[in-house]
Amino acid sequence: MRRFFIIVMTLIALTIFIFGAGKPQYGGTLIIALDSDPNGGFDPRLSTSAAEARVMQLVFGGGLFIREKDMSLRPFVAESYEMPDNKTFVFHLKKGIKFHNGMELTAEDVAYTYNSILDPKLKSPKKSGLSNLEKVEVVDKYTVKFVLKKPDAWFAQWNLTMGIVPKAVAEKDPNFAFNPVGYGPFKFVRYEPGNQVVLEANEDYFEGRPYLDKVVLRIIPDPTTRFAEIKAGTVDLVQNGISDEDLPLLEKDKNLVVVKEPGVIIRYIAFNFKNPYLSNKLVRQAIAYALDVKTIISEVFKGNAQWANSVLAPMIKDYNPAARWYHYDPELSKWLLDLAGYPDPDGDGPKKRFTVTYKCTTDPTSYMMAQIVQQYLADVGIDVKIEQYEWATFYAQAKKGEFDMYSLQWVGIDSPAIYRYIFHSNSVPPNGANRGFYINPEIDKLIEEGEVTMDPDKRKEIYAKLQEIVGDDAPYVHICWFLNHVVMSKKVHGFVLYPAGDFASIAKVWKEK
Amino acid sequence: MIRYIINRLLLTIPVVIAVSVLVFLFIHLIPGDPVEMMLGETATIANVEEIRHMLGLDKPLGIQFLDFMKNLLKGDLGKSIVSRRPVMQIVLERYPATIKLTVASAIVALIISIPLGTLAAVKHYSWIDNLSMIFALLGVSMPNFWLGPLLIILFSLTLGWLPPSGYGGFKYIILPAITLGTAMSASLTRLVRSSMLEVLDQEYIKTARAKGLRERLVIYRHALRNALIPVITVFGMQIGSLLSGALITETIFSWPGVGRLFIESIFRRDFPLVQGCVLIIALTYVFVNFIVDITYGFINPKIRYE
Numbered sequence: 001m002r003r004f005f006i007i008v009m010t011l012i013a014l015t016i017f018i019f020g021a022g023k024p025q026y027g028g029t030l031i032i033a034l035d036s037d038p039n040g041g042f043d044p045r046l047s048t049s050a051a052e053a054r055v056m057q058l059v060f061g062g063g064l065f066i067r068e069k070d071m072s073l074r075p076f077v078a079e080s081y082e083m084p085d086n087k088t089f090v091f092h093l094k095k096g097i098k099f100h101n102g103m104e105l106t107a108e109d110v111a112y113t114y115n116s117i118l119d120p121k122l123k124s125p126k127k128s129g130l131s132n133l134e135k136v137e138v139v140d141k142y143t144v145k146f147v148l149k150k151p152d153a154w155f156a157q158w159n160l161t162m163g164i165v166p167k168a169v170a171e172k173d174p175n176f177a178f179n180p181v182g183y184g185p186f187k188f189v190r191y192e193p194g195n196q197v198v199l200e201a202n203e204d205y206f207e208g209r210p211y212l213d214k215v216v217l218r219i220i221p222d223p224t225t226r227f228a229e230i231k232a233g234t235v236d237l238v239q240n241g242i243s244d245e246d247l248p249l250l251e252k253d254k255n256l257v258v259v260k261e262p263g264v265i266i267r268y269i270a271f272n273f274k275n276p277y278l279s280n281k282l283v284r285q286a287i288a289y290a291l292d293v294k295t296i297i298s299e300v301f302k303g304n305a306q307w308a309n310s311v312l313a314p315m316i317k318d319y320n321p322a323a324r325w326y327h328y329d330p331e332l333s334k335w336l337l338d339l340a341g342y343p344d345p346d347g348d349g350p351k352k353r354f355t356v357t358y359k360c361t362t363d364p365t366s367y368m369m370a371q372i373v374q375q376y377l378a379d380v381g382i383d384v385k386i387e388q389y390e391w392a393t394f395y396a397q398a399k400k401g402e403f404d405m406y407s408l409q410w411v412g413i414d415s416p417a418i419y420r421y422i423f424h425s426n427s428v429p430p431n432g433a434n435r436g437f438y439i440n441p442e443i444d445k446l447i448e449e450g451e452v453t454m455d456p457d458k459r460k461e462i463y464a465k466l467q468e469i470v471g472d473d474a475p476y477v478h479i480c481w482f483l484n485h486v487v488m489s490k491k492v493h494g495f496v497l498y499p500a501g502d503f504a505s506i507a508k509v510w511k512e513k
Numbered sequence: 514m515i516r517y518i519i520n521r522l523l524l525t526i527p528v529v530i531a532v533s534v535l536v537f538l539f540i541h542l543i544p545g546d547p548v549e550m551m552l553g554e555t556a557t558i559a560n561v562e563e564i565r566h567m568l569g570l571d572k573p574l575g576i577q578f579l580d581f582m583k584n585l586l587k588g589d590l591g592k593s594i595v596s597r598r599p600v601m602q603i604v605l606e607r608y609p610a611t612i613k614l615t616v617a618s619a620i621v622a623l624i625i626s627i628p629l630g631t632l633a634a635v636k637h638y639s640w641i642d643n644l645s646m647i648f649a650l651l652g653v654s655m656p657n658f659w660l661g662p663l664l665i666i667l668f669s670l671t672l673g674w675l676p677p678s679g680y681g682g683f684k685y686i687i688l689p690a691i692t693l694g695t696a697m698s699a700s701l702t703r704l705v706r707s708s709m710l711e712v713l714d715q716e717y718i719k720t721a722r723a724k725g726l727r728e729r730l731v732i733y734r735h736a737l738r739n740a741l742i743p744v745i746t747v748f749g750m751q752i753g754s755l756l757s758g759a760l761i762t763e764t765i766f767s768w769p770g771v772g773r774l775f776i777e778s779i780f781r782r783d784f785p786l787v788q789g790c791v792l793i794i795a796l797t798y799v800f801v802n803f804i805v806d807i808t809y810g811f812i813n814p815k816i817r818y819e
Contacts, residue, residue: 036777037777039593039595039596039777040551040595040596041596041597046597048551048552048553120567123564123567123568125548125551125552125560125564127560127563128559128560128563129560177596177597178596178598192680192769193603193606193607193769193774194607194610194680194768194769194770194773194774195679195680195767195769218679218767219767219769220678220767221764221767221773222678222764222765222767224662224765225662225665225677225678225764225765225766225767228662228665228666228669228670228677228678229676229677229678231670232669232670232673232676232677234669234676234677234679391780392543392544392545392550392780392782393543393544393545395545395549395550396544396545396546396549397544399549430558431558431559432558
């Protein structure tokens with residue numbers, strides 16, 4: 001009997017130990033490394049940098065909608081919404097959501113947030129993003145109506161996930177950006193310029209008090225230092241802040257967990273259609289076939305990316321996997337160049353078919369990629385001159401269309417709305433980001449159609465066709481979609497990597513004591 | 514002396530004006546637009562022009578410069594384009610960190626260089642002398658971006674004694690101060706040594722010894738004081754340089770000083786902040802040089818300014 005009792009008690013203790021250890025615990029401070037200083041402040045109406053967005057995701061959580069991991073939108077401060085016509089949104093807000101100062105979030109605050117952005121006095125950089133917004137009206141205390149000038153399938157994605165500011169505070173405090181009052185899982189405590197941002201738990205968070213007591217976001221601009229900090233255990237979590245070369249070292253560390261998942265950052269090479277050689281579709285296709293992208297991914301990005309065939313990543317609903325893939329085929333490339341009217345003058349000799357320039361930044365990874373591209377194109381008889389510039393200079397030239405080829409990446413592409421900026425004929429420099437002067441009336445038509453088509457299935461068909469045409473025309477060589485990574489202490493649980501790097505899951509993160 | 518001080522202060526004015534003109538021209542002439550940087554890649558020209566107009570960046574360059582100079586005379590350095598906060602406030606916020614690092618690095622440099630340089634001169638051609646010269650050579654040859662991470666690997670990752678980076682208590686300043694102080698002390702050690710050797714060869718030192726003064730007094734009261742004069746000049750220039758921000762060290766150790774602020778504002782093309790940083794840095798250099806010159810008079814009564 002005594003022996004039986006001991007065995008049962010041991011089994012009970014073991015069960016508690018095994019399953020109790022995995023149970024979320026309240027308390028503790030999570031220290032996150034930020035790679036840049038969020039010195040633009042934390043006013044959702046004004047802030048533009050990624051670092052600021054991360055802090056605001058903790059202080060505000062979301063807006064009328066919040067973006068989920070699968071890139072869909074979920075009503076957040078809104079309980080529900082309807083669209084009486086395709087230009088109007090009517091939101092019914094959740095009751096009882098409290099700002100961190102105790103005041104309730106109402107329709108007045110929502111209307112104020114958006115109307116103040118439209119007010120020239122605020123000088124908000126978000127104003128032009130709301131150019132299609134006719135008006136925002138308060139219907140009653142918990143109902144607000146948005147009326148657009150014309151239908152826009154992407155309006156919610158681009159504009160309605162922004163944090164809502166408290167009217168009573170924001171309109172009186174000129175320093176609101178550095179004393180933000182939100183309603184999210186964490187309250188703003190202080191910002192120490194160049195050093196850190198300190199947040200503490202919001203006990204009254206409407207989606208449930210977070211497990212953590214505090215979150216400290218330390219500003220650590222140097223990637224080697226971030227590596228040292230996570231290795232030393234003085235930082236708990238680093239997202240997308242460790243170099244590709246250093247990640248394998250951290251994967252071997254028993255005190256750390258490294259997670260990698262597909263993201264929505266696309267690396268591409270752009271062509272300038274004003275260059276006489278690159279205006280020829282056969283030449284662009286030839287260049288795409290001449291590049292062994294899989295080797296570029298393994299050598300330059302250490303395998304931390306996936307071969308791409310579109311600007312849209314696979315987790316985006318409108319992605320088309322059937323859009324053209326340019327497999328590595330140097331012989332096909334040479335044949336296309338011959339067909340285009342640019343034969344190799346001396347076969348395997350030193351003379352080249354033609355010369356183009358390739359612009360990149362002084363970033364070592366960018367330069368490495370440039371060198372590899374140069375070598376692959378030399379193999380098919382194209383001479384590439386690499387020109388390196390400091391970022392702002394490079395960017396200024398790219399924006400003006402002053403290049404033959406360049407490589408860059410698009411970050412946070414969560415919908416096909418990007419296509420208007422990068423491929424519509426109205427977006428050629430200086431008007432937009434169609435820097436290569438790619439003009440295709442069929443593409444224009446598909447972009448315009450997609451923007452006003454509210455039926456998701458019909459929209460998917462439109463964008464599928466668009467991606468097929470773009471794949472064939474090759475204004476870009478799509479290189480890869482980068483994997484997001486997070487390195488965290490083994491004591492941290494519950495963090496979820498979002499494709500766009502959102503910090504939404506920190507509300508549910510807990511730390512072992 | 515008073516007239517000298519007033520003259521030096523008045524000379525500051527043309528220096529400040531010249532620096533203002535130069536930095537204004539340079540920052541506006543280099544490629545890159547702050548509004549484009551702020552709005553990101555999907556901004557249209559209409560977006561950019563609207564914000565440029567709101568921020569007054571579409572005014573002719575001459576008008577922008579006149580506005581800047583008018584405000585400067587009132588002590589107003591304008592507002593940061595990115596944060597919209599007063600430039601003066603932003604720079605002054607970061608100065609305590611820079612001053613702390615400067616003082617700590619200076620202490621490290623002096624603790625190493627004065628005893629080591631003096632000893633090397635007194636024990637000329639001995640193994641101490643040779644060791645000090647090797648140290649000086651290493652110190653001058655080792656770049657901060659190499660020494661800093663090396664110290665982090667040793668003291669943070671391997672021994673776990675100190676944090677890799679950050680700003681706060683005493684433990685955070687040790688590694689950046691050693692990084693900067695070592696580089697400073699290398700050149701100072703050589704200077705102290707050569708200056709001491711010259712002074713120890715002077716007649717008055719021989720006289721002091723002949724009179725029977727203790728060697729310690731001869732070295733520290735009579736020789737070192739005069740040997741330090743050229744050292745003060747170089748030391749002053751190094752302090753001036755540190756007070757304008759040690760960019761590489763601040764970045765490696767996540768130290769929130771003026772150096773990092775300066776380079777970040779250049780990358781973001783935050784014109785008013787760049788101008789403000791340069792002006793304050795220029796004034797710092799002028800002030801430090803001024804203090805160095807005044808200090809000569811106290812160190813050596815033979816040097817006076819009429």
